[in-house]
Amino acid sequence: MGLDCQSDRSKLSSPMASLERNNKILLDLARQPGNNLCADCGAPEPDWASYTLGIFVCLNCSGMHRNLPAVSKVKSIRLDRWEDSLVEFMRERGNSYAKAVYEKCVPAFYYRPQQRDCIVLKDQWIRAKYERREFTGENNYSQHSTLWKKGKDNKQFLKRIFLLSRKDFTLRYFIKEDSKVPKAVISMKDLNAVFQPEKINHAHGLQISYLHDERMRNLFVYHEDGQIIVSLFNAIRATRLAYLQRKHPTLRDNDLIPLIATHCLKEGYMEKTGPTQREPFKKRWFILCSKNRKLLYFKTPLDATELGAVFIGTESHSYRVESSGRGTRVGRWHYGITLQTPGRQFVFMCEQEQEQREWLEAFRKVISQPMTPEDYVQYTDVAQII
Known part of the structure; x- marks a missing residue:
């Protein structure tokens, strides 16, 4: 009688033991090279998986896979129950296998979204790969x-x-x-x-x-x-x-x-004053680009045309930037930045100290960057009209 009860208890505990074993196997698989980054956006330590595609993905991308039930079904590798057959399928496939199939013919120009990219880029990348299977052969792009x-x-x-x-x-x-x-x-x-x-x-x-x-x-x-x-x-x-x-x-x-494309180093609102520094400060939207070494400004973020621009050279060409502190200025924006160029000193004001630090870091990155032959053309030709 005692042996029979022990056997019954063993049978009852078996599913739980199987669940723990399978989850451990999946976690080990997810740590292997190739599987240790999300198959779609490259986020580290993915803890979800598509058991129809055989890939490991992050939480965010798993949500997009849920919108493709005809081609992809997902589970958590930590929390959900995995049958032995599905674990074996994941063992046979994995991210490297899927990449060889679904990304076989990705054109060189095609933008591969990363973890921090916007949702529409990641969603369409996932749909293009698995739903439309655009990269298993030749493609035509809308023009x-x-x-x-x-x-x-x-x-x-x-x-x-x-x-x-x-x-x-x-x-x-x-x-x-x-x-x-x-x-x-x-x-x-x-x-x-x-x-x-x-x-x-x-x-x-x-x-x-x-x-x-x-x-x-x-x-x-x-x-x-x-x-x-x-x-x-x-x-x-x-x-x-x-x-x-x-x-x-x-x-x-x-x-x-x-x-192919340029991403700005920093953009956001600052206040600016005029050449004499006695003019009123005006709130403007600024964009700093490292590729063309320009600081552009607009009245609003959605302006069609820039109001002005200034070229930013290197320290050896007499460019430098520094914090000008809170100062004595009357107003709600007190975190100042002074940008020195060969022809003029520019003064900007930030609303928050964190914004001031981020702008200073961005300016210093451009100033420390060696100039290219194209930059020297701008250095001699660009009119500073901020």
Whole structure:
């Protein structure tokens, strides 16, 4: 009788033991090279898995996989119950296996989202890989799109037609479908496209920037369909890469890929005063870019055209930046920054001390960066008009 009870207790505890064993196996698998980073965004220590695709993913990407129930089903490798057959499937597959299948033909220009990128980029990357299977063979990218574009002088978004051409490396946009003459013809030479969902206040918000009459011009666009806006984004990247390949025929793609797009070092509000430093301080939106060594400023984050710019050289060319403390200024913004250039001293004010520290760090990063031959051209030619 005692032996029978012991046997019964053993049978009752067996499922729990099996659960613990399988979860331990999965945790060990998730620590292996390849599996130790999310299969989709590269986040470390993924603790979820798709048991239909055989991949390990992070919590955020697992939520996107839940939106693809026909191709991907996910479980927590710590909390959920895993059958032996599913554990064996995960052991046979893994992230490296899936990458070889689902990322076999990812074009060099295609942007691979990282952990901190916006949701629409990561969501469309996951859908492109597993739902549409775009990278298991050759692909065609959308080059004709109808987007919602913010008006130059108002906050209203209006429908505009965008046409991308690899023949002459341009992006054109038209007011109407039947328009013969484009509103603008944008060269790939200086075009930059980055997702800015927070700034545009839309999950699919894309900012397209380019030089027009030597000033930065911004277009703010979106589309309700994430696939369409991400397809256009990557089509722009493809055209930019083709332009760079034409311009730099001796460089390899690995050297050109970082040149496709530029991300600013820092952007946000500061207050500025004029050349004599006796003028009233005005609140402006600033953008600091390391690639062109420029500090741009706008009245608002969604301005179409910059109000001014200043080139930032190196310390050896008499550029330096320092904190100017709280000072005696009357007003609510007291955290000052002084930027010294060969021709002028600029004074800015930040609202918070943390903002001041971040701007100082960004300025110092640009100043410490050696100048390129292109930078020396700007150093002699750019007019400081802040």
